[in-house]
Amino acid sequence: MLTANLVRAWRRGDRLFVRQMNRNELEEALEIAQAYIDIAMSHEGQSREDFDTRCAGVDIRVQDRKLAAGLLKLVHDRCVFEMFDDVDPVALREAVFRKASRKRQAAANTSDFNRDDILNAAGAELTISGETADSLLFCDLKDAHRLQSFESVSPAALVEIYQKSQGQAVLLKATRVTVVIQTDVATSLRRFFHKLKFLGLLHVITALPNGGYRIDIDGPFSMFRQGTKYGLKLASLVPALDECGTWKLDAQVIWGKEKQPLRFHMEGESQGDSTPDEPRLADEVAVLLERFNKLGSEWNASPSTDVLELPGVGLCIPDLTFVHHSTGEVAYLEVMGFWSRDAVWKRVELVEAGLPQRIVFAFSSRLRVSEEVLGDDVPGALYVYKGVMNAARIAEMLNAKSP
Numbered sequence: 001m002l003t004a005n006l007v008r009a010w011r012r013g014d015r016l017f018v019r020q021m022n023r024n025e026l027e028e029a030l031e032i033a034q035a036y037i038d039i040a041m042s043h044e045g046q047s048r049e050d051f052d053t054r055c056a057g058v059d060i061r062v063q064d065r066k067l068a069a070g071l072l073k074l075v076h077d078r079c080v081f082e083m084f085d086d087v088d089p090v091a092l093r094e095a096v097f098r099k100a101s102r103k104r105q106a107a108a109n110t111s112d113f114n115r116d117d118i119l120n121a122a123g124a125e126l127t128i129s130g131e132t133a134d135s136l137l138f139c140d141l142k143d144a145h146r147l148q149s150f151e152s153v154s155p156a157a158l159v160e161i162y163q164k165s166q167g168q169a170v171l172l173k174a175t176r177v178t179v180v181i182q183t184d185v186a187t188s189l190r191r192f193f194h195k196l197k198f199l200g201l202l203h204v205i206t207a208l209p210n211g212g213y214r215i216d217i218d219g220p221f222s223m224f225r226q227g228t229k230y231g232l233k234l235a236s237l238v239p240a241l242d243e244c245g246t247w248k249l250d251a252q253v254i255w256g257k258e259k260q261p262l263r264f265h266m267e268g269e270s271q272g273d274s275t276p277d278e279p280r281l282a283d284e285v286a287v288l289l290e291r292f293n294k295l296g297s298e299w300n301a302s303p304s305t306d307v308l309e310l311p312g313v314g315l316c317i318p319d320l321t322f323v324h325h326s327t328g329e330v331a332y333l334e335v336m337g338f339w340s341r342d343a344v345w346k347r348v349e350l351v352e353a354g355l356p357q358r359i360v361f362a363f364s365s366r367l368r369v370s371e372e373v374l375g376d377d378v379p380g381a382l383y384v385y386k387g388v389m390n391a392a393r394i395a396e397m398l399n400a401k402s403p
Contacts, residue, residue, distance in 0.1 A: 002070050181247045
């Protein structure tokens with residue numbers, strides 16, 4: 001994906017816009033993409049330094065330098081560079097330096113000190129030739145890593161990826177993002193909601209009177225959170241929107257060297273020609289699921305595909321669904337981790353307003369909210385944990401809430 005400094009953007013007032021290509025720019029972009037792809041396709045087994053040198057030799061017009069840098073970044077992302085792993089470069093260097101030291105001490109004069117002889121002797125220890133030893137002496141350095149593989153792509157597809165990636169890269173500088181979704185496909189909507197949870201994005205979902213949903217998401221440049229990993233997760237959410245019918249995204253971003261606050265807008269709609277991936281569980285939830293089902297309790301746990309909504313109040317997205325072996329009763333768990341105190345209080349309000357499903361909300365003790373906030377007279381419960389969630393404790397809570 002592109003980084004924010006590679007985005008071709010322009011401003012008008014307090015709005016930020018991504019620059020689109022005209023016909024001439026598109027033709028130039030296709031030519032540049034073709035050149036970089038050809039180099040990647042022909043450089044398998046060659047060093048990163050050689051690859052970068054060849055790419056730097058591509059003739060680029062001054063006005064296309066940022067465009068070219070973006071396309072090259074996307075080509076790099078599709079390359080796998082790895083160290084030559086048949087030889088340990090540290091062991092090779094130790095052998096060379098050891099033999100060089102001994103040779104220097106034994107040499108009567110400098111003419112007796114021959115570099116090739118030392119490399120041949122060191123290479124013999126590792127069953128390689130002196131020439132190979134010379135080429136692999138510093139193969140653990142980044143520039144010496146060799147191109148192992150390249151994920152092939154057409155120039156047109158690469159340019160299309162570039163165009164879409166520009167909007168994603170803008171979100172790396174967001175303080176707040178609001179998405180409005182209109183769709184009649186419930187499965188796609190649930191998938192998107194679970195994608196939000198899997199990525200660990202701090203969000204609030206609100207049902208709209210017209211049947212759509214508004215999702216407010218904290219950005220990586222929000223007051224309490226700023227990080228590259230979080231920004232990349234937020235940006236990776238954009239492709240999932242294309243499976244959700246008609247959508248609009250509005251973001252507040254901090255842009256440029258002046259760190260100017262600007263507004264950014266994107267929109268799109270489902271193309272209906274692809275099958276979205278099934279949602280995955282966050283690592284801590286997957287570990288909990290495995291441990292819970294090893295307890296031998298009265299409940300069977302599985303990844304949840306439900307969305308629990310109390311019309312006019314709000315909704316939540318459980319991570320796990322529990323089914324009682326003998327009664328068939330259903331309960332849920334939503335893992336909120338380190339979200340925010342405000343998010344926990346919204347869940348409390350949801351339960352107190354009448355959410356009928358039995359559910360446990362799990363969150364970190366760092367949020368400083370007591371389990372006693374929700375009483376025994378409601379179907380919801382709060383579980384506060386330190387470090388790792390306890391499967392046995394969750395089973396106890398589910399049993400305590402059984403009718």
